[in-house]
Amino acid sequence: MNVQKILVVDDHPLVLRGIRQVLESAEDFRVVGESTSGSEALELMGKVRPDIIVLDLRLPDLLGPDVCREMLARTPSLKVVILTAFDDPKILWACVEAGAAGILLKGSLELDLVRALRDVSAGCMVMDKTVSQVLHNANLLVKNDHGNVYGGLRSREYDVLRLLAQGMSTREIGTALGLRTNTVRSYTQSLMEKLQAHNRVQLVVVANRLHLI
Incomplete structure (x- = not known):
């Protein structure tokens, strides 16, 4: 253990x-x-x-x-x-x-x-x-401009974002979506860059505020 x-x-x-x-x-x-x-x-x-x-x-x-x-x-x-x-x-x-x-x-x-x-x-x-x-x-103001966020997320990124919001770990998301762990990490990093979030908690909060999930 x-x-x-x-x-x-x-x-x-x-x-x-x-x-x-x-x-x-x-x-x-x-x-x-x-x-x-x-x-x-x-x-x-x-x-x-x-x-x-x-x-x-x-x-x-x-x-x-x-x-x-x-x-x-x-x-x-x-x-x-x-x-x-x-x-x-x-x-x-x-x-x-x-x-x-x-x-x-x-x-x-x-x-x-x-x-x-x-x-x-x-x-x-x-x-x-x-x-x-x-x-x-x-409804805290987002410091950066997220005007192009909605069209910039790919289908798989939405899937990963949805499971992140459910509290799943990287490994659990990979199992659920049939993806390798490194691929999930890559999607997560891409999401943080697109939503200009510094960590996974902030990513989910920003996504909620933008009604993406």
Whole structure:
């Protein structure tokens, strides 16, 4: 069994303890560190080398999106899942732009966290339905011109985009569509370029906002 190493970052001791208890109930996760601030987490990640970081959106010293961006700059293969009790669309969008592999609401943690982290470790993106709805309702302005997007997507790209939105991993999409893994990756990269998205989570959010899926 491939055990995923988890670093948990939250400034509330009770939350830290609760997350540890939830994750320690799963055999495929091991909490290798805990931190109560962004700066401490950035220092600790180099020592414990986590596979996934569970990161609170609001920390005493830094905002989650800023910490996430710096973490991924240091370790691009890292998966960062941001936890939040807030529904400010601009801050949630900042998390997407920072490269978060997922955004979860704290109120739904007990049942969803283990499943969400398993999905993330398999290469999927995870986003709480409430978060997705907030971003959709906010209709955030797209920074770049997507005027020619609709005619620029090929049929197979639409298929891949639809399955990405369902949370499927690259391998699962390949199996479903009868495509090689590298081909799925190529389609995904092409989609991100055409929709001017920086990661898979942002890709699905932009596609939803443009009513492509």
